[in-house]
Amino acid sequence: MAANLDPFQSAHSAGPGRRTILKTLGLGAAGLAGIPLLAGCTGGSGTAPGASSNSLTFGSGSSDDVPKAAYKAVTDAFTKKTGITVATNVVPHNDFQNKINSYLQGSPDDAFTWFAGYRMQYYAGKGLLAPVDDVWDKIGSNFSDAMKKASTGPDGKMYLVPNYNYPWGFFYRKSFWAEKGYAVPKTFDELKTLATKMKSDGIVPIGFADKDGWPAMGTFDYINMRLNGYQFHVDLTAHKESWDQKKVSDVFDTWKALLPFQDPNALGQTWQDAAKALEAKKTGMYLLGSFVTQQFTDPAVLADIDFFPFPEIAVEGTDAVEAPIDGLLLSKKGGDNKAAHDFLAFMGTAEGQNAYASVDSSNIATVKGADTSKFSPLNKKCADTIANAKHISQFLDRDALPAMANNVMIPALQSFIKDGTVDVKNLEAQAKTLYAAQ
Amino acid sequence: MSTTAAKPAGAGSEPGAAGQTTAGKRQLSSGRRTGKAGKVRRLTRRDKLVLGIMVGVPTLIQLLLVWLPTVFSIALSFTRWNGLDLSDLKGAGTDNYRFVVQDYPPFWPAVQHNVLWLVFLALIATPLGLLLAVLLDQNIRGTKIYQSIFFTPVMLSLALIGIIWQLFYNRDSGLLNYLLGTAGTPAAVDWFGNSNINIWAAMVAATWRHAGYVMILYLAGLKGVDPSLREAASIDGANAVQTFFRVVFPAMRPVNIVIVVITIIESLRAFDIVYVINRGTNGLELLSALVIQNLVGEGQVIGVGSALAVILLVISLIPIVFYLIRTFGKESKA
Numbered sequence: 001m002a003a004n005l006d007p008f009q010s011a012h013s014a015g016p017g018r019r020t021i022l023k024t025l026g027l028g029a030a031g032l033a034g035i036p037l038l039a040g041c042t043g044g045s046g047t048a049p050g051a052s053s054n055s056l057t058f059g060s061g062s063s064d065d066v067p068k069a070a071y072k073a074v075t076d077a078f079t080k081k082t083g084i085t086v087a088t089n090v091v092p093h094n095d096f097q098n099k100i101n102s103y104l105q106g107s108p109d110d111a112f113t114w115f116a117g118y119r120m121q122y123y124a125g126k127g128l129l130a131p132v133d134d135v136w137d138k139i140g141s142n143f144s145d146a147m148k149k150a151s152t153g154p155d156g157k158m159y160l161v162p163n164y165n166y167p168w169g170f171f172y173r174k175s176f177w178a179e180k181g182y183a184v185p186k187t188f189d190e191l192k193t194l195a196t197k198m199k200s201d202g203i204v205p206i207g208f209a210d211k212d213g214w215p216a217m218g219t220f221d222y223i224n225m226r227l228n229g230y231q232f233h234v235d236l237t238a239h240k241e242s243w244d245q246k247k248v249s250d251v252f253d254t255w256k257a258l259l260p261f262q263d264p265n266a267l268g269q270t271w272q273d274a275a276k277a278l279e280a281k282k283t284g285m286y287l288l289g290s291f292v293t294q295q296f297t298d299p300a301v302l303a304d305i306d307f308f309p310f311p312e313i314a315v316e317g318t319d320a321v322e323a324p325i326d327g328l329l330l331s332k333k334g335g336d337n338k339a340a341h342d343f344l345a346f347m348g349t350a351e352g353q354n355a356y357a358s359v360d361s362s363n364i365a366t367v368k369g370a371d372t373s374k375f376s377p378l379n380k381k382c383a384d385t386i387a388n389a390k391h392i393s394q395f396l397d398r399d400a401l402p403a404m405a406n407n408v409m410i411p412a413l414q415s416f417i418k419d420g421t422v423d424v425k426n427l428e429a430q431a432k433t434l435y436a437a438q
Numbered sequence: 439m440s441t442t443a444a445k446p447a448g449a450g451s452e453p454g455a456a457g458q459t460t461a462g463k464r465q466l467s468s469g470r471r472t473g474k475a476g477k478v479r480r481l482t483r484r485d486k487l488v489l490g491i492m493v494g495v496p497t498l499i500q501l502l503l504v505w506l507p508t509v510f511s512i513a514l515s516f517t518r519w520n521g522l523d524l525s526d527l528k529g530a531g532t533d534n535y536r537f538v539v540q541d542y543p544p545f546w547p548a549v550q551h552n553v554l555w556l557v558f559l560a561l562i563a564t565p566l567g568l569l570l571a572v573l574l575d576q577n578i579r580g581t582k583i584y585q586s587i588f589f590t591p592v593m594l595s596l597a598l599i600g601i602i603w604q605l606f607y608n609r610d611s612g613l614l615n616y617l618l619g620t621a622g623t624p625a626a627v628d629w630f631g632n633s634n635i636n637i638w639a640a641m642v643a644a645t646w647r648h649a650g651y652v653m654i655l656y657l658a659g660l661k662g663v664d665p666s667l668r669e670a671a672s673i674d675g676a677n678a679v680q681t682f683f684r685v686v687f688p689a690m691r692p693v694n695i696v697i698v699v700i701t702i703i704e705s706l707r708a709f710d711i712v713y714v715i716n717r718g719t720n721g722l723e724l725l726s727a728l729v730i731q732n733l734v735g736e737g738q739v740i741g742v743g744s745a746l747a748v749i750l751l752v753i754s755l756i757p758i759v760f761y762l763i764r765t766f767g768k769e770s771k772a
Binding site for chain 2: 094097098100101102105126128211212213265266267268269273402403405406407410411412414415418423426429430433434436437438
């Protein structure tokens with residue numbers, strides 16, 4: 001189009017300026033029109049095909065400085081050991097998660113970072129991932145049964161190689177509890193008794209923050225697993241069980257007894273605020289993942305932090321631990337690349353995970369025999385809790401359909417925190433529609 | 439939908455739409471230049487080509503970036519799709535709409551909040567902007583400085599405004615609770631966390647910005663009012679208030695229409711502030727936030743999100759159609 005204009009431009013000197021503008025506009029339009037088309041072919045790295053066996057591409061959603069450097073340490077160690085080069089593409093983690101659909105369908109990297117749970121199962125079921133049973137034959141003995149279960153796809157094949165995880169539990173300040181004479185509660189009733197005592201001492205017994213919506217899921221998950229068992233949690237979040245049943249309303253009824261002890265300002269604060277309140281001894285304990293310790297920058301405070309598992313209620317004692325696992329997967333394309341299998345196998349050894357933990361020490365390595373010499377007592381306790389767990393759950397927003405967790409459960413839990421009511425019939429109605437759309 | 443599309447076409451005989459005006463001018467100039475032996479050829483081939491490009495390219499852009507996505511959204515709102523394989527695309531009839539209206543708890547609060555937002559902007563923010571404009575139009579000392587101050591929030595993104603207002607509203611360390619003397623005490627007002635209060639807090643923050651916008655538009659409008667009108671009014675014995683409401687304000691009719699449309703559109707697309715505060719949950723539900731929640735990111739449910747987007751589109755069309763009817767209706771009468 002633009003080229004056709006040129007003859008006219010020379011023939012008539014009427015308005016070359018205008019013509020030039022037109023031409024530019026035309027080109028601009030062509031450019032603009034191109035954008036959606038280009039955006040259509042996502043991924044776009046288009047690097048080495050699977051056949052070659054001395055290089056692989058690695059997509060990483062770990063974009064924060066520390067985890068990014070930690071994965072660099074892993075790939076460096078891997079390259080040093082095997083001579084296989086790894087081309088890493090780091091994508092900001094929110095983008096990585098949000099665009100995973102188009103990423104996996106476009107031209108994904110051979111290996112990439114992801115989580116255990118429903119979302120791994122879902123893509124495995126859709127055939128977008130490559131199974132890594134051959135890798136697990138080599139590294140299987142390095143992991144606990146709970147880890148192995150969490151890495152298995154819906155077809156019984158292995159898909160994930162776990163890297164690290166972090167447990168959820170009640171965190172508290174040892175010195176504060178010693179001073180007040182509080183003891184770690186073993187049962188739910190003891191927890192309530194303790195909370196009553198704390199309340200009469202003028203402190204908020206249980207720190208709580210749910211402005212962001214997701215932290216409250218931890219309380220729901222734990223009460224659900226302690227009341228109905230781990231398997232029910234898995235079936236419920238996968239929508240094999242109905243939300244509209246007594247077992248679910250029982251969870252909320254049980255929680256209701258705890259609500260008066262949880263921070264009434266939960267809906268206005270973030271978990272960072274609640275962590276500060278725990279540090280300032282305004283709250284007695286706080287149920288969160290062990291990443292809460294990132295907020296305690298004062299080493300004296302950090303050394304004063306301890307944690308205990310969510311007390312038992314009805315079944316399975318404290319067998320189940322909520323400990324979201326992060327690890328590596330192979331895309332369908334990466335399945336053809338032997339080097340990518342080798343890389344995942346390396347991640348599943350103490351050597352690989354030590355390389356990671358040497359940089360990022362805020363998480364717990366999942367492999368047996370990982371270096372624990374640098375562990376703080378708290379880290380050690382976290383690691384033991386996970387190692388002794390019979391079941392590891394992945395947190396509601398990883399175990400359930402993300403739309404269910406984000407669009408349905410966040411508003412539902414927030415309104416429950418507000419007025420103590422929840423409409424399980426409506427939860428089921430929404431679940432039905434959302435899961436049907438998958 | 440059809441109303442908007444039909445209206446410009448209907449007004450085609452009048453030099454209304456931008457494209458038509460351009461075409462008219464081209465006709466005149468080309469007629470003059472290429473006239474041969476008294477016979478006026480209306481368009482040369484070159485003119486046709488240029489015209490074709492001038493009309494075609496914008497149409498193509500419009501089609502590609504506006505109409506196709508709109509049509510796709512409408513189509514998708516009647517389907518269930520996981521966004522993966524086209525073979526997973528299944529018709530759902532009106533299920534998504536039924537879901538939104540009946541089963542999706544945040545929907546009706548969102549509609550209410552959008553209406554509340556509109557009423558608040560229309561009754562408080564816009565009149566405030568008008569008041570500022572009138573005051574600053576009085577040639578008071580330092581008027582430029584005041585104008586700049588009031589206009590600054592307009593230049594900031596709403597997301598940034600959300601962050602700035604967090605500093606005012608923070609429960610423990612915010613300025614507002616400090617002034618109230620409740621900071622750090624259990625009586626502290628939880629401006630963003632209390633679902634009865636946070637929508638008002640957000641609307642005040644939005645007003646801070648909207649008023650500056652309205653002020654600038656009215657300042658321009660006031661400058662454009664013929665001074666002889668005021669003179670005539672004062673000769674007729676009108677006082678300042680009468681002059682303003684009976685003479686100046688009606689004379690700014692074009693600005694008024696723009697302001698009405700802007701106010702409505704601002705209330706419909708209000709999004710950033712609530713998203714910054716808590717992603718539009720817990721008392722801050724807005725239609726736009728629900729669309730984002732359901733279409734972007736991990737919580738993506740394409741059918742439901744599209745249905746919400748279509749509902750928002752239909753609601754948005756009302757003020758747009760109103761505006762177009764007023765604009766073109768006026769011009770065809772003139």
